[in-house]
Structure formats: structure tokens, C-alpha cells
Amino acid sequence: MTMPAVAGADAALLRTEGLTRHFRLGGMFSGRQLHAVDGVSLEIRPREIVALVGESGSGKTTVARLLALLYRPTSGRIVYDGRPVDRLRSRRDLLWYRGQVPTVFQDPYGSLNPVFRVSHGVLRALQLHRPELSPAARQAEAERVFETVGLSPARRLLRAFPYELSGGQRQRVGFAQALAVQPRLILADEPVSMLDVSIRIGLLNLMRDLRDQAGVSILFITHDIASARYLADRMLVMYGGHLVETGPTEAILGAPRHPYTQLLVASAPDPRQQLTEPAGALAAEPPRVIDPPDGCRFVGRCPVAVALCAQRTPALTQLAPEHHAACWVAAAAASGERAQVAQQVLER
Amino acid sequence: MAVPLLDVRDLSVAYLSEAGDVGAVDHVDLAVEAGEFVALVGESSCGKSTLVFAIARLLAPPAEQTGGTITFRGEDLVHLRGEALRHLRWRDYSVVMQSAMNALNPMKSLEAQFGDAMRAHEHVSRSAIRQRTVEVLRLVGIDPVHRQSYPHQLSGGMRQRAMIAMALLFSPSLILMDEPTSALDVVAQRSLMGQITQLQRELGFAVVFVTHDMSLVSHYSDRLVVMYAGQVVEAAPTATLFGRPLHPYSRGLFDAFPSIRGPRTRLTGIPGSPPDLRRPPAGCRFHPRCPVVMEACRTQAPRLADQDGTLVRCLRYPGSAAT
Numbered sequence: 001m002t003m004p005a006v007a008g009a010d011a012a013l014l015r016t017e018g019l020t021r022h023f024r025l026g027g028m029f030s031g032r033q034l035h036a037v038d039g040v041s042l043e044i045r046p047r048e049i050v051a052l053v054g055e056s057g058s059g060k061t062t063v064a065r066l067l068a069l070l071y072r073p074t075s076g077r078i079v080y081d082g083r084p085v086d087r088l089r090s091r092r093d094l095l096w097y098r099g100q101v102p103t104v105f106q107d108p109y110g111s112l113n114p115v116f117r118v119s120h121g122v123l124r125a126l127q128l129h130r131p132e133l134s135p136a137a138r139q140a141e142a143e144r145v146f147e148t149v150g151l152s153p154a155r156r157l158l159r160a161f162p163y164e165l166s167g168g169q170r171q172r173v174g175f176a177q178a179l180a181v182q183p184r185l186i187l188a189d190e191p192v193s194m195l196d197v198s199i200r201i202g203l204l205n206l207m208r209d210l211r212d213q214a215g216v217s218i219l220f221i222t223h224d225i226a227s228a229r230y231l232a233d234r235m236l237v238m239y240g241g242h243l244v245e246t247g248p249t250e251a252i253l254g255a256p257r258h259p260y261t262q263l264l265v266a267s268a269p270d271p272r273q274q275l276t277e278p279a280g281a282l283a284a285e286p287p288r289v290i291d292p293p294d295g296c297r298f299v300g301r302c303p304v305a306v307a308l309c310a311q312r313t314p315a316l317t318q319l320a321p322e323h324h325a326a327c328w329v330a331a332a333a334a335s336g337e338r339a340q341v342a343q344q345v346l347e348r
Numbered sequence: 349m350a351v352p353l354l355d356v357r358d359l360s361v362a363y364l365s366e367a368g369d370v371g372a373v374d375h376v377d378l379a380v381e382a383g384e385f386v387a388l389v390g391e392s393s394c395g396k397s398t399l400v401f402a403i404a405r406l407l408a409p410p411a412e413q414t415g416g417t418i419t420f421r422g423e424d425l426v427h428l429r430g431e432a433l434r435h436l437r438w439r440d441y442s443v444v445m446q447s448a449m450n451a452l453n454p455m456k457s458l459e460a461q462f463g464d465a466m467r468a469h470e471h472v473s474r475s476a477i478r479q480r481t482v483e484v485l486r487l488v489g490i491d492p493v494h495r496q497s498y499p500h501q502l503s504g505g506m507r508q509r510a511m512i513a514m515a516l517l518f519s520p521s522l523i524l525m526d527e528p529t530s531a532l533d534v535v536a537q538r539s540l541m542g543q544i545t546q547l548q549r550e551l552g553f554a555v556v557f558v559t560h561d562m563s564l565v566s567h568y569s570d571r572l573v574v575m576y577a578g579q580v581v582e583a584a585p586t587a588t589l590f591g592r593p594l595h596p597y598s599r600g601l602f603d604a605f606p607s608i609r610g611p612r613t614r615l616t617g618i619p620g621s622p623p624d625l626r627r628p629p630a631g632c633r634f635h636p637r638c639p640v641v642m643e644a645c646r647t648q649a650p651r652l653a654d655q656d657g658t659l660v661r662c663l664r665y666p667g668s669a670a671t
Contacts, residue, residue: 199621227606
């Protein structure tokens with residue numbers, strides 16, 4: 001599956017080509033493979049917030065871990081700033097890359113070391129990634145990033161232990177650590193899902209401000225399309241390890257093309273709207289990702305599936321400017337070729 | 349008015365600690381009619397889960413009920429002990445916990461653990477257990493072949509369904525649900541909510557549903573009770589509360605979640621975080637975070653008062669200020 005070339009593709013800050021990660025299951029001689037991520041080609045441009053949306057098990061966290069070089073891809077490439085990075089091995093190279101592309105994790109309770117003051121993580125990141133700074137300059141820089149993420153007064157909060165901070169504050173420490181290394185892209189894996197509703201918005205606003213003021217790009221991984229819409233310029237929708245729809249946020253939510261995206265949009269709770277019954281199977285079994293057969297992974301739940309869908313995997317196809325979907329039926333509908341798809345099916 | 353199914357009056361629960369007692373639930377009244385769906389909404393540490401645990405008589409030290417009464421079908425739950433409580437629990441009311449993975453026994457198949465629950469109440473044959481297991485699994489939309497499955501073999505959504513199936517073993521008249529959907533993604537969440545309300549229509553049980561996500565229950569609950577710092581701050585029929593939230597905290601919660609439709613506007617959320625309940629703020633407990641705070645709020649504690657059919661605890665409404 002390849003993503004058709006789009007205008008300005010060379011301007012991508014980070015780009016993947018056919019990124020794939022399989023995990024072997026069972027014992028040494030077991031041939032069973034779990035296809036966590038299959039053929040994902042995506043790009044993130046400078047100063048852009050991209051949301052990666054999908055249900056649990058769709059492979060979105062595996063994508064984040066691949067991009068953070070915590071997993072090695074089974075196949076495919078990761079290109080950062082024009083340079084392939086998926087084979088980086090040396091400590092110096094990894095340090096460089098992780099300084100450019102730090103990660104903020106989901107669990108603000110588990111990702112800070114409880115026995116150190118929160119200044120420890122920030123100062124250590126500064127020491128590793130910006131060794132030219134003197135200790136005094138490191139302290140000043142730590143205070144600056146704490147103030148930037150809304151941890152004020154920075155001097156006092158830097159001396160706090162994680163248990164003294166609320167969940168929202170801890171997650172801000174995570175962003176402060178990421179910001180300290182002067183990143184160009186922050187990978188944020190479900191950064192708000194464990195926070196209270198009233199505190200989430202503050203963090204979402206913080207991410208937007210970081211983009212607007214510090215100029216970083218953000219890959220925002222979430223299962224919540226409402227916060228994806230609130231924050232993101234573009235959306236990538238994953239299902240069963242495949243990218244099934246990509247495009248500008250408003251274009252996707254205004255006119256979702258892939259049946260899974262349609263189901264997702266229809267399922268989002270919205271008290272301002274009447275309840276409508278979404279089409280498609282809400283409670284069907286999860287997609288088959290262990291030794292999956294060819295074909296669309298959503299076929300078992302899809303309300304509009306045709307025979308072709310179970311035979312050949314649809315590729316991402318441009319259906320509107322910048323708006324791609326991997327769906328035979330949507331592609332046929334877009335080009336008025338519904339009859340042609342039916343024809344193809346009959347021929348097989 | 350008829351006696352409600354569940355009548356909680358003036359209930360207080362504290363977590364006893366050496367550094368000072370934490371008043372997690374503070375003088376809460378809650379009445380639930382038969383067949384009603386009541387949602388308890390609030391942030392973490394607002395006392396909503398503690399309230400549900402108190403009703404279920406599942407409080408364990410250091411938590412202790414420090415006052416109030418709980419009447420369920422005319423029976424005083426607070427003073428029931430041992431056998432009498434055991435007899436009532438699960439048969440007449442049941443509980444669905446937040447994390448089904450932790451609430452189900454990982455070492456037993458569904459049928460085995462459902463059987464345990466049934467045998468705790470009556471002498472039943474194996475075939476009766478099998479028959480009832482198949483029935484309740486069908487009710488919640490799980491293929492009965494899974495009666496032999498272990499929890500780890502089920503998806504997150506199916507586990508939560510299995511928990512609900514277990515809660516339905518005896519056709520109880522009340523099911524307490526503590527964030528049963530918060531570990532699920534939106535599609536599974538939506539499907540489970542639909543299923544709960546459908547079962548409720550068919551079987552007629554009442555639900556007390558705890559959640560931090562107001563938008564989730566907007567289409568399903570009959571009444572909303574908003575809690576803050578251990579107190580009820582607003583209670584009203586769901587449509588009324590969504591149409592016109594009165595308390596500044598309810599308004600804040602309502603404005604805190606982005607919509608997937610309509611204009612994209614910058615939201616503000618609610619600045620600050622919930623208070624330390626060992627030392628709750630003087631006056632109104634919400635005043636340090638309140639966008640429309642008045643001078644009186646800092647010293648005078650508002651009462652929960654009726655305002656056109658909505659109960660609200662805020663000095664901006666005349667009834668609340670009365671002493």
C-alpha cells in the first residue's frame with residue numbers, strides 16, 4: 001500500500017514508507033504472526049498537529065513506538081528530515097534523534113520516577129541532549145520550560161516529588177521534559193486519556209500553544225475523535241494495523257469516506273445532538289490481525305462490503321483534495337464506478 | 349409519593365487517616381425509583397465511587413460510614429450484617445466494577461464463576477447453572493460458547509459484558525455501575541450503553557451509573573447528579589441539566605469536552621484541581637475554581653436548594669443562600 005504523492009511531500013518533517021511491524025506469537029517454531037502495523041505510509045509536516053485515531057488494538061501505539069525507535073520495523077522506512085532513521089544504532093545517533101523527536105507517554109503516574117524530584121528528569125534530559133549548557137543555564141532552562149507548560153511557580157514545582165503533583169501537572173512535566181530538548185516533533189501517545197475531563201482541555205490547549213509558539217509538530221495519538229478534532233490539522237484513522245483514511249480533520253469529520261470512520265463519527269457521544277443509530281456492526285469481533293488473509297480488515301463489520309473487499313486489500317486512494325481512504329466501495333462511489341466494482345467482483 | 353427503591357439520606361463517608369480524616373462523601377441524599385437510570389457525574393476524588401461502594405456495603409477500612417441512612421426496598425441496609433446482607437447482595441442488587449479484568453477471576457471460566465455466585469445463594473444443580481449462564485450471556489450478546497472461556501480470552505468489551513451478565517444472574521432490581529465503559533473505545537462504549545438501556549427496558553432494573561464523562565450518559569440517563577468534593581452540587585432530569593446547567597461547575601464540565609460537530613472554538617475547561625478533602629475550602633467548596641465567584645462564597649457554605657425543579661448548591665440562587 002502506498003500513499004499517492006501529494007504536493008509538498010518533500011516538505012515532510014517525518015515520513016514513513018510502508019512501515020510494517022509483525023510480532024511472532026507462541027513458541028520458537030510457531031509460525032503465527034501478529035500484524036500490528038501493516039504498510040503504513042504517513043507524513044508529518046513542520047508545525048503540524050496530526051492526530052492518529054483508532055480503537056485499542058488498531059496499532060496506533062505500535063506506530064508511536066516505531067517512530068520513537070523503541071521497536072524496529074519488520075519492513076518499511078522512517079525518514080526524518082530527509083534522513084533515514086530506522087537503522088540508527090549508535091548511542092550518538094539515537095540521542096540526536098530522540099532529542100529531535102521525544103515522546104510523551106500515556107500514564108502520568110507511571111512515567112515519572114517517584115523517588116526523584118521532577119527536576120531530575122528535565123535536568124537529565126538537558127544534560128544529555130544539550131551538554132553545552134552550564135549547570136546554572138540548565139536550571140534556568142528547566143525553569144523556562146516549566147513556565148512554558150504552565151507549571152508555575154517553576155522554581156517551587158521543580159523541587160516537587162511526583163506524588164505532590166496532580167495528574168494534569170504530571171502530564172505537563174512530561175511535556176516540559178520533551179520541550180527541554182528543543183524538539184521539532186513530539187510523539188504524544190494518549191496524553192490526556194487518563195486525565196479528568198475538566199483538566200484535559202488545559203493539556204490540549206497546551207499542545208496547541210506549543211505548536212503555535214515553539215513551532216513543534218505533534219503526533220497526537222488518541223481514541224477520542226472529539227479531542228482529535230479540537231486539536232489536529234490532519235487526521236489519520238487506523239483500523240486493524242492499516243491506515244484506512246487520511247486527510248484534513250474537517251474534511252474527514254464532515255464527510256467520512258471509510259465505513260469505519262463513519263462508524264467512529266456516529267459513535268462519538270455528543271449531548272448537543274440527537275442520538276442516531278450508526279450503521280455497521282457496533283459489537284462485532286475485533287479484526288483478524290494474526291496471520292490475516294488478504295482483503296480489507298474491516299470487512300467483517302462493514303455494512304457496505306462487496307465480495308472484492310474480502311479478496312483484495314484496498315490501498316489508500318485520493319478521493320478529494322488531500323483526502324484519502326482505503327475502501328473499494330468509497331473509491332468506486334467517488335469515481336462513479338460502482339458498476340465497475342461489481343463487474344470486477346463478478347469476474348473473479 | 350411512593351417509597352423509592354433506594355433512598356440514601358444524609359450519607360457521609362470518611363477515610364480515616366492520621367493526617368486527618370478525608371470526608372469523601374459529605375451529607376449526600378440520593379433517591380432512585382424502580383427502573384430509573386441515575387448517573388453520578390464528577391471528577392476523580394469527588395466521592396462518586398465511594399458513594400456507590402457505601403450503597404453496595406463494600407466499604408473497607410480505612411473508609412467508614414460516619415452518618416446517614418441507606419434504605420433499599422424499605423430495608424435498612426446500614427445495619428444489615430453477615431448472612432442477612434449476603435442474602436440480599438447480588439440477588440437484589442449487584443455491582444459492575446470499572447475494570448472487568450480485575451473483577452473477574454482469571455483462573456476460572458465464566459460458567460465456573462457464575463456458578464460460584466449462584467451457589468452462594470441457593471443450592472443449584474450444574475445443569476441449572478449452565479442454563480442460567482447461557483441465558484445471561486445471550487442477554488448481553490455474548491455467544492454462549494464463551495461460557496467455557498476464561499477472561500483473558502475475551503476482548504475488553506466482552507469482559508465488561510460478562511460482568512453485566514454476572515450482575516444479571518438473579519434479576520436484581522438495582523445494578524450499581526462504577527465507570528463500566530471507561531476502559532473501552534468509543535464504538536464499544538456506545539454499543540455497551542445501548543445494550544444496558546435495552547436490558548433495562550426489558551428487565552426493569554434501576555441503574556446507578558458512575559462516570560466522569562457527562563457526554564457519555566447524556567442520551568441514556570433519566571437523572572443526572574453532579575458531585576464535587578464529596579457533595580452533590582446539582583441534580584436534575586438529564587434533559588433539564590443539559591439544557592440549562594445551573595451550577596458553575598456543571599457548566600464547566602459541560603464546556604470541557606470538545607464536540608465533533610459545530611464550530612471549533614477554544615474551550616477553557618475548569619482551571620485548578622479539586623480540593624484536598626482533609627482541608628476542604630471554607631464557604632463553597634468550588635469557590636477557588638469558580639469563574640463567577642462572589643465575596644460571600646468564600647465564607648458562606650451554600651445549601652442544596654430547589655430552583656425550578658433542579659437541586660443546586662450555589663449562592664447565586666436564592667434558596668441556597670438561606671440558612
